[in-house]
Amino acid sequence: MSNEIENKSQKVGFSLADEIARSGRSNYPGRGRSGGSRGGGPRRDSDLDQKVIHSRRVTRVVAGGRRFSIAVALAVGDHRGSVGLGTGKAGDTQMAMIKALRMAKKNMFKVPLTSESSIPHEVWAKFGSAKIKIMPNGGRGLMSGSSVRDLVRLAGIKDVTTKILSGSKNRLNNARATIKALRQIKSRIPLEPKT
Incomplete structure (x- = not known):
């Protein structure tokens, strides 16, 4: 008797899983690969x-x-x-x-970028003993080193100069200081003249 129940439950489990996999949709709203109640669809992390x-x-x-x-x-x-x-x-x-x-x-x-894949203004930040300065450099390309270069390149910034102002060789602290500096970047908003 117990073997029959196990066999039936396995068959039901497989057929339900096969049906969901075959259809690509779940019958329950808000669940499954696509067709959820909020737009659904698979999460796209492939571009990261x-x-x-x-x-x-x-x-x-x-x-x-x-x-x-x-x-x-x-x-x-x-x-x-x-x-x-x-x-x-x-x-x-x-x-x-x-x-x-x-x-x-x-x-x-999100880091606000200019149309030239640069940053709108100069920023600097400090984390621990690491000090980082990031400056737009007017068309000379990416001039950077260490972990700062990796982060700036992953952000899509192609036209900046970075400088590690401290003597810190700690790659993690330099990366955290870079993140702190990138968070300070504000998008360029035209100022209205004072009347």
Whole structure:
């Protein structure tokens, strides 16, 4: 008797899953690949590009000895003005990268760009001991280094000069200072003359 129930439940489960997969739609509004109550459709993350900024092995000391894990900092961007930075830590590199990617997507924001793929004005920011200055450079291309270059390129900015003003070699702090600077960029709004 119990075998019959198991066989029937497996058949029902497979047929329902097959039907949903075959049709490409779910019968429940708001669920499934497409046709949800709010427009539906699959999430399109394929246009996002990612770059590992920093990866290192970290250690936690416990009573039984040392526990090793991997910490990863990852940047994500669409080359059209959106960029984000995330960190993740796990026992293996793959899981740490998945966590960092999830956080980076969650932290994404839009950077206002000019028509020449530059920034409208100069900005600078400080995070920890890292100081970053980002300036539009008038048609000379991307002049940058370190993790700053990766973030600026992922954001789609093609015509800036960046300068690391501090002596900090910490790639993660430089990346966080860059994100802080990019968040300060305001779109150029024409000012009305005072009367």
